[in-house]
Amino acid sequence: MSDSALLPHRIAGLHDLATDLWWVWHREAREVFRQLDYKVWRLTAHNPVRMLRLVSPERLAEAAADPGFLALYDEALRQLEAARSGDQTWWRQRTTIGRKRPIAYFSAEFAIHQSLPIYAGGLGVLAGDHCKEASDLGLPFVGVGFMYPQGYFHQSVTADGWQEENYERIDWEDAATQRARAADGSELVIAVPLGNRTVLVSVWLVKLGGISLYLMDTNLPENAPWDRELSARLYGGDRETRVQQEIILGIGGVRVLRALGYDPAVWHLNEGHAAFVVLQRIRELLELGYSFADAHAEVRRSTVFTTHTPVPAGHDAFPFHMVETHLAGCWGGLGDHREDFLALGRYDNGSGTLFNMTALAMRSAAGVNAVSQLHGEVTREMWAPLIHELPPQDEPVKAVTNGVHLTNWLSLELNRTLDKYLPADWRARHDDPSVWDAVLDIPDEVLWETREKMRGYMYHFVRERIRERWVHENVPPARVLAGGTLLGQQALTIGFARRMTAYKRPDLIFHDPDRLARLLNDPKRPVQVVFAGKAHPADEGGKHALQGIYRRALDPRFGGRIAFVEDYDLHVAHYLVQGCDVWLNNPRKPLEASGTSGMKAAANGVLNMSIGDGWWPEGFVGGNGWLIDPAVEHADNAAQDAADADALYRLLENEVVPAFYERDAREVPLRWVQMVKQSIRTVAPRFCTRRMLKEYVERMYLPAFEASLTNK
Ligand SMILES: *Cc1c(COP(=O)(O)O)cnc(C)c1O
Numbered sequence: 001m002s003d004s005a006l007l008p009h010r011i012a013g014l015h016d017l018a019t020d021l022w023w024v025w026h027r028e029a030r031e032v033f034r035q036l037d038y039k040v041w042r043l044t045a046h047n048p049v050r051m052l053r054l055v056s057p058e059r060l061a062e063a064a065a066d067p068g069f070l071a072l073y074d075e076a077l078r079q080l081e082a083a084r085s086g087d088q089t090w091w092r093q094r095t096t097i098g099r100k101r102p103i104a105y106f107s108a109e110f111a112i113h114q115s116l117p118i119y120a121g122g123l124g125v126l127a128g129d130h131c132k133e134a135s136d137l138g139l140p141f142v143g144v145g146f147m148y149p150q151g152y153f154h155q156s157v158t159a160d161g162w163q164e165e166n167y168e169r170i171d172w173e174d175a176a177t178q179r180a181r182a183a184d185g186s187e188l189v190i191a192v193p194l195g196n197r198t199v200l201v202s203v204w205l206v207k208l209g210g211i212s213l214y215l216m217d218t219n220l221p222e223n224a225p226w227d228r229e230l231s232a233r234l235y236g237g238d239r240e241t242r243v244q245q246e247i248i249l250g251i252g253g254v255r256v257l258r259a260l261g262y263d264p265a266v267w268h269l270n271e272g273h274a275a276f277v278v279l280q281r282i283r284e285l286l287e288l289g290y291s292f293a294d295a296h297a298e299v300r301r302s303t304v305f306t307t308h309t310p311v312p313a314g315h316d317a318f319p320f321h322m323v324e325t326h327l328a329g330c331w332g333g334l335g336d337h338r339e340d341f342l343a344l345g346r347y348d349n350g351s352g353t354l355f356n357m358t359a360l361a362m363r364s365a366a367g368v369n370a371v372s373q374l375h376g377e378v379t380r381e382m383w384a385p386l387i388h389e390l391p392p393q394d395e396p397v398k399a400v401t402n403g404v405h406l407t408n409w410l411s412l413e414l415n416r417t418l419d420k421y422l423p424a425d426w427r428a429r430h431d432d433p434s435v436w437d438a439v440l441d442i443p444d445e446v447l448w449e450t451r452e453k454m455r456g457y458m459y460h461f462v463r464e465r466i467r468e469r470w471v472h473e474n475v476p477p478a479r480v481l482a483g484g485t486l487l488g489q490q491a492l493t494i495g496f497a498r499r500m501t502a503y504k505r506p507d508l509i510f511h512d513p514d515r516l517a518r519l520l521n522d523p524k525r526p527v528q529v530v531f532a533g534k535a536h537p538a539d540e541g542g543k544h545a546l547q548g549i550y551r552r553a554l555d556p557r558f559g560g561r562i563a564f565v566e567d568y569d570l571h572v573a574h575y576l577v578q579g580c581d582v583w584l585n586n587p588r589k590p591l592e593a594s595g596t597s598g599m600k601a602a603a604n605g606v607l608n609m610s611i612g613d614g615w616w617p618e619g620f621v622g623g624n625g626w627l628i629d630p631a632v633e634h635a636d637n638a639a640q641d642a643a644d645a646d647a648l649y650r651l652l653e654n655e656v657v658p659a660f661y662e663r664d665a666r667e668v669p670l671r672w673v674q675m676v677k678q679s680i681r682t683v684a685p686r687f688c689t690r691r692m693l694k695e696y697v698e699r700m701y702l703p704a705f706e707a708s709l710t711n712k
Contacts, residue, residue, distance in 0.1 A: 006057075007052070007060060008060055008061055008063075008064035009064075010064040010065075010070070011060070011063060011064045011070075011073055013073070013077045014032070014036075014048075014052060014073070015052065016077070016080070017029055017032065017048070017073075017076060017077060017080060018033075018048035018049050018051070018052055018176065019049060019176050019178070019207065020080060020176070020207040020208070020209060021112050021113055021116075021176050021206060021207065021208050022080055022083055022135065022207070022208055022209035023048060023076075023080075024112060024113045024132075024408070025132050025405060025407060025408040026076070026079065026080075027407075027412070027415070028072065028075055028076045028079060029076040029079070029080070030046075031072055031076075032069075032072050032073050032076050033046075033048045033051060035063075035068075035069055035072060036051070036055060036059070036060075036063055036069070037051065037054075037055045037059055040054050040055055044174075045114065045115070045571065046113075046114075046115070046571075047115045047174055048176075049173075049174050049175065049176050050173075050174040053173070053174075080209065083135055083136070083209035083210045084209060084210055085210075086099060086138040086140075086210050087138075088138075089136075089137055089138025089210075090137045090138060090694070091137055091138035091139050091140070091697075092138055094697070095702070097140075097265075097705055097709070098140070099140035100140070100263075101140065101263050101264060101265035101708075101709070102139075102140035102141050102142050102262065102264050102265070102266075103134075103139060103140060103141045103142070103264065103265070103266040103267075103268055103701055104142050104143075104144060104253075104257055104262065104264035104266070104267050104268065105127075105130065105131070105134075105141060105142070105143045105144065105268045105270060106143075106144045106145070106249065106250070106253055106267070106268065106269050106270060106273075106274035106277055107123070107124075107127040107143065107144075107145050107270035107271065107273075107274065108123075108145060108146065108234070108245075108246075108249060108271065108273040108274065109123055109124030109127060109145065109146075109152075109234060110124055110127045110128050110131065110143065110145050110213060110215075111124035111125040111127065111128035111129075111570055112128045112131070112132075112206065112208065112213075113176075113570065114569045114570045114571040115174070115175065115176070116151075116170075116175065116176070116177075116206070117148075117151030117152050117154075117170070117569070118145070118146065118147065118148050118151055118152070118215070118234060119152060119234070119570075120152045120234055120235055120499070120534070120536070121498065121499045121534075122308075122498070122499070122594075122595070122596055122597070123270070123271060123308055125404075125570070125573075125596060126270075126308075126371075126402055126596060127143075127145075127270055128405075129403070129404055129405035129408070129596075129689045130270075130689060130692075130693065131143050131208055131211060131213060132208065132405045132408060132689070133405055133689035133690060133692070133693045134210070134211050134693060135208050135209040135210035135211045136209075136210075136690070137690070137693055137694070137697075138210055139210075139211070139693070139697070139701075141210075141211045142211060142212055142213075142214065142257065142262060142264070143208075143211065143212070143213035143214065144213075144214050144215075144216075144249075144253040144256060144257065144274075145213065145214075145215050145216070145249070145253075146215055146216055146217070146231050146234070146245070146248075146249065147170075147177070147204045147215035147216065147217040147231065148231055148232060148233055148234045149169055149170055149217060149219050149231070149232055150167040150168065150169055150170070150232050150233045150236075151167070151168070151170060151233070151234065152233070152234045152235070152534075153165035153166060153167050153233075153534070153537065154166045154167070154168060154567050155534045155566055155567045155568070156566055156567065157479065157482075157546070157550060157564065157566055159476045159478045159479055160547070160550075160551075161482075161546065161547035161548075161549075161550025161551055161554075161564075162543065162547055163500075163534070163535055163543050163546055163547075165537050167232075167233060167236075176206065176207075177204045177205065177206050177215070178204065178205050179202065179203070179204060179205070180203040180204060180205040180214055180256075180260065182259060182260070183261060187202065188202070188203045188256070188259055188260065189201065189202050189203075189220070190203070190252060190255045190256055190259055191255075192247065192248050192251055192252040192255065193251075193328075193329025193330050193332075194227070194244055194247060194248070194326055194329060195325060195326050195328050195329060196328050196329055197224075197227075197329070198329070199218055199223055199227045199230070199248065200218070200220045200222050200223055201216045201217065201218055201220075201231075201248060201252050201256070202216070202217050202218075202219075202220055203215070203216055203217070203256050204216075204217060214253075214256055214257075214260070216231060216248060216249070216252055216253065216256060217231050218230045218231045218248065219231065219232065230244055230245055230248065231245065231248070235536065235537075236537070239318060239322065240322065240326075242316060242318075243316075243318050243322055243323060243326050244326055245273075246273050246274070246275075246276055246316065246357065247276050247326055247327065247330075249273060249274050249276065250274050250275060250276025250277040250278070250279060250280060251276050251277075251279060251280040251330065253274065253277060253280075254277055254280040254281060254284075255280070264302075265302060265704070265705050265708040265709055266302055266303075266304060266701050266704040266705055266708060267281070267299075267302055267303045267304065268303075268304045268305075268306070268700075268701075269303065269304070269305045269306070269361050269365065270306055270308075271306065271307065271308050271314075272305075272307070272315060272316055272356075272357030272358040272360070272361050273316065273357065274361075275305075275345075275357045275358075275360040275361040275364070276360075277303075278296075278299055278303065278344070278360060278361070278364040279327075279330065279334075279341060281295075281299045282295045282296055282299055282334075282337075282341070283330070283334060285298055285299070286334065286335065286337065292337045292340045296340075296344070296364065299364060300363075300364050300365060300366050301366050301704065301707035301708060302366075302704050302707060302708035303361075303364055303365040303366065303367070303704070304365055304366075304367040304368075304369075304696075304700045304701065304704055305361040305362060305364075305365035305367070305368045305369075306368075306369050306370075306371065306400075307358060307361075307362075307368065307369070307370055307371075307379055307397075307593075308371055308593055308594075309591075309593050310375065310378045310379065310382055310590060310591055310593060311503060311591055312349065315349070315356060315357065315358040316356070316357040316358075317347070317349065317354035317355060317356040317357065318354060318355050318357075319354060319355070320342060320354070320355050322355075323342070323345070323355045324338075324342070342355065344359070344360050344363050344364060345357065345359055345360040346359065347359035347386065358383075359383075359386055362383060362386055362387075362390070363386070363389075363390065366393075366703070366704065366707065367398070367699070367700040367703060367704055368396065368397050368398065369397065369398040369399060369400045369699075369700060370397055370398070370399050370400075370593065371399070371400065371401065371402045371593050371594040372399060372401045372402065372593060372594040372614050372615045372617075372618065373399045373401065373617070373618055374590060374613065374614065374617055374618075375399065375590075375593040375594060375614065376397055376398065376399030378590050378593075379397050380396065380397050383397070398699055398700070400692060400695050400696055400699065400700065401594065401615055401618060401687070401692065402594040402596050402599070402615060402687070402692060403596075403599065403686075403687045403688045403689040403690070403691055403692035403693075404596050404599045404600050404603070404687065404688060404689060405688070405689045406430055406603060406684060406688040406689070406690065407427060407430070409574070409577065409578075409600040409603060409604070410578075410603060410604060410684075411454050411457075411574075411578040411579075411604055413450055413453050413454050413457070413578075414450055414454065414578070414604055414605065414680075416450075417442065417446060417447065417450045418439075421438050421439070421441060421442045422435060422436070422438045422439070423435055423438065430684065430685060430688060430690060431685050431686075431688055431690040431691040431694070432685060433681075433685040433686065435685065436680065436681040436682075436684055436685050437681065439677050439680050439681045440677055440681065442677065444668050444670055444673045444674075445666055445668050447605070447673055447676060447677065448668045448669070448672075448673050450605075451581075451605055451673075451676060454578050454579045454604065454605075455489070455493060455579045455580070455581065456489055456579075457575065457578070457579055458493075458530075458575045458576060458578065458579020458580065459487060459488075459489045459493075459579065461575045461579075462483070462484040462487065462530065462563060462565055462575070463484060463485065463487070465483070465565065465572075466479070466480050466483030466484055466485060467480075469483070469566075478554055481553070481554060481560065482550055482553040482554055482562075482563065482564050483563060483564065483565065483566065484530065484563030484564075484565060485560070486559075486560025486561070487528055487530070487560075487561070487563055488526060488528065488561075491526040491527060491528045491561070492525070492526070492527045492528070492581050492582070492656070492657060492660045492661070493527075493528050493529075493530060493579070493580045493581050493582070494509075494527065494528070494529045494530070494580065494581070494582045494583075494584050494609075495529075495530050495576045495577070495579075495580030495582065495583050495584065495601070495606070496509070496529065496530070496531050496532075496533075496583075496584045496585075497530070497531065497532035497533055497565075497568055497572070497573060497576045497577075497597060498533050498585075498595075498597055499533055499534065499535070499536070499542070500533040500534060500535040500539070500542040500543070500545050500546045501535065501536065501539055501541070501542040501545075502539075502541045502542065502545065502588075503587055503588045503591040503592070504586075504587045504588075504592070505586050505587060505588055505641070505644075506531065506533065506545045506546070506549060507545050507548050507549060508586045508641060508644060508645055508648065509529065509584065509586070509645070509648065510548070510549075510552055511641060511642065511645030512645060512646075512649065513552075513557075515649050516558070516649070517557050517558055517559075519649070519652055519653065519657065520558055520559055520561040520562075521558075521559045521561070522657075524661070525657050525660075525661045526559075526561065527561065527652070527657060528561035528562070528563070529561065529562050529563070529584075530563045530565060530576060530580060531549050531553075531562070531563065531564045531565070532564065532565040532566075532568040532572055532573075532576060533546070533568050534567075534568055546564075549562070549564055550564050573597065573600070577597055577600040577601045577604060577606060578600075578601075578604045578606070579606075580601065580606050581606060581607065581660060582606065582607050582608075582609050582656060583597065583598050583601035583602070583606045583607065583608050583609065583610075584609050584610070584648075585597075585598050585608065585609070585610035585611060585613075585614075585616070586610070586611050586628060586644060586648065587611055587613050587614070588637070588640070589611055589612065589613040590613055591613070592611075592613045592614035593614060594614045594615045595610075595613075595614040595615055595616070596615075598610055598614075598615065598616065598619070599615065599619070599683060599687040599688075602619065602624070602625060602679045602680070602683035602684075602687070603679075603680060603683050603684040603687070603688070604680075605676040605677075605679055605680050606679075607624075607625045607626070607656075607672075607675055607676065607679055608620070608624075608625035608626070608679070609625065609626040609628060609648070609651060609652075609656065610625070610626070610627065610628060611627075611628045611644065612627055612628075612629060615687060618686075619682070619683055619686075619687060621678075621682055623674070623675060623678045624675060624678035624679045624681075624682045624683065625675070625679055626651050626655065626656065628644060628647050628648050628651060629647055630643035630644050630646065630647040631643075631647070659671045659672045659675070660672050
């Protein structure tokens with residue numbers, strides 16, 4: 001980690017600014033680092049901690065005497081202090097509840113910045129955006145998760161399109177993390193009983209403005225080699241590893257908070273991975289003399305649970321013997337209640353009775369929510385047998401539709417345009433739909449120019465990325481071609497970037513290759529498709545889909561108009577969701593619970609073309625994108641794929657391509673620009689984390705606060 005002692009006194013606060021990841025979503029703070037040394041900023045892939053070790057002392061001295069730089073610097077530090085204090089935030093206005101007893105938010109992954117690779121996809125991005133917004137709104141909030149020292153894998157692809165997974169160790173010198181410390185100042189280490197041994201867990205603190213994130217790590221020399229590996233990688237191991245990770249997340253996570261002196265009023269389990277929190281909290285209450293039933297009821301009142309997928313594999317379930325083996329050391333405090341506890345997870349999902357983490361969480365949370373309206377319906381149906389046995393409630397499963405952290409996902413270019421035409425305080429009020437009406441008044445040619453610049457940045461980014469690999473990694477020419485060398489800067493660009501997995505049908509657009517080739521190769525109206533996404537290391541189907549796309553990218557009949565961008569992450573995502581013209585989403589309905597990449601795209605004026613799944617039935621209002629509507633539902637997957645693909649081609653042929661290439665005398669596609677305006681105006685205020693988190697507060701957190709605070 002950088003050392004503030006080496007910085008000129010006047011700008012010694014740079015250390016603080018670099019080591020609090022609050023800078024990630026604040027333009028003023030980013031501007032400080034950009035201006036400090038733009039070359040080094042680029043060289044370090046936007047890592048200020050590393051930057052401060054590389055910037056020359058001369059440049060630092062110069063900056064410390066530059067009034068322009070100092071004004072930026074002072075303003076960024078002032079804002080950081082304000083964020084930390086939590087004063088003058090929405091939470092302060094909304095409630096008299098203080099900040100002493102926070103909301104504890106548990107998640108297996110958090111996507112804060114690409115320099116901290118502890119996320120795999122949508123779930124992590126949502127958790128990261130949730131935390132950023134919690135800081136902005138001034139919520140009393142603390143996050144708990146894992147520090148995976150080897151993170152999630154970096155993807156590379158062989159010349160034949162087969163995904164390879166490379167794990168790199170996080171370089172602690174360059175990471176914006178520090179060891180969490182106990183009250184006496186020593187580095188915090190906690191013990192978690194696992195099987196018949198004890199595993200030690202160290203704790204990292206990641207500062208995020210108004211909130212803190214604590215990340216657990218088992219890589220301590222005192223642990224056995226296999227235990228040191230437990231937190232090495234995200235989703236890297238087998239079932240045995242997974243259940244042990246989840247025991248550490250749940251039981252260890254509660255212990256971490258206790259050791260740090262936290263007494264949370266609300267416990268939010270983001271997905272079932274964290275459901276063992278319930279076990280540890282019940283144990284605490286049993287030790288205070290509660291009966292099992294009372295302890296469970298008490299825990300339930302203050303627990304909130306969000307379920308994120310209807311895909312069965314997304315709901316962890318373990319054989320009972322496996323759970324019992326690894327929890328062996330935990331039963332002590334549970335006395336005779338082992339069977340009672342195991343019953344909380346018992347669930348027959350149709351292929352046998354297992355200990356199901358979602359069932360445990362649903363039975364143990366008074367507030368349960370799904371992540372879109374449609375997902376709410378699907379969840380109520382999917383878990384109907386379990387919901388029937390719960391205490392009656394108005395809304396056993398609520399729907400709180402996801403959102404994205406808007407100011408973090410909007411492009412710099414679009415920000416500049418919005419600054420000119422929206423009310424001056426638009427950022428502070430961005431979840432107010434009326435703020436966005438002014439988008440309609442942006443002159444068409446101005447907005448189109450903005451959009452063209454955004455496509456240009458994406459185009460250059462994709463090509464430079466593969467050029468780098470060609471020059472420095474000596475990748476074979478085929479990979480350079482597949483990486484996007486033949487893309488055009490002006491062509492209508494369709495983006496598809498998300499996890500490569502069967503239900504998302506990444507290869508649907510290739511259903512009729514000839515029809516697609518005709519579309520792409522139209523000499524006057526060319527179309528190109530940019531793909532990106534990792535397949536889970538164990539997902540053979542996902543890897544085959546990726547390989548299929550890769551081979552198409554290399555097939556001359558598609559004219560070099562298919563590209564696959566390797567190693568999708570937050571950084572790549574920013575360019576793609578900002579720079580494409582159309583964002584394609586074609587999951588097998590109803591398996592996409594929400595999806596968030598389409599929200600990021602739509603708010604940037606990238607038009608969604610999507611199946612009516614997840615958030616899109618709420619987002620699509622006509623004229624702000626397209627609904628891929630096959631008008632029929634087939635029980636048979638192959639028949640559904642054919643119908644969906646046909647609907648997709650018809651939209652492209654009859655509506656999308658004509659609207660994009662129909663230009664006025666100034667070369668502006670007027671019809672298209674109208675849709676861009678409607679996309680931004682209708683999606684930005686509604687599908688942002690500001691709206692989402694306020695909804696969590698009103699519908700999930702405040703009821704739990706009430707139950708929790710009145711009961712003590
Ligand atoms: C937004 C995002 C996702 C989620 O994409 P979906 O379309 O919702 O599946 C996954 N990965 C990254 C890096 C993202 O930024």
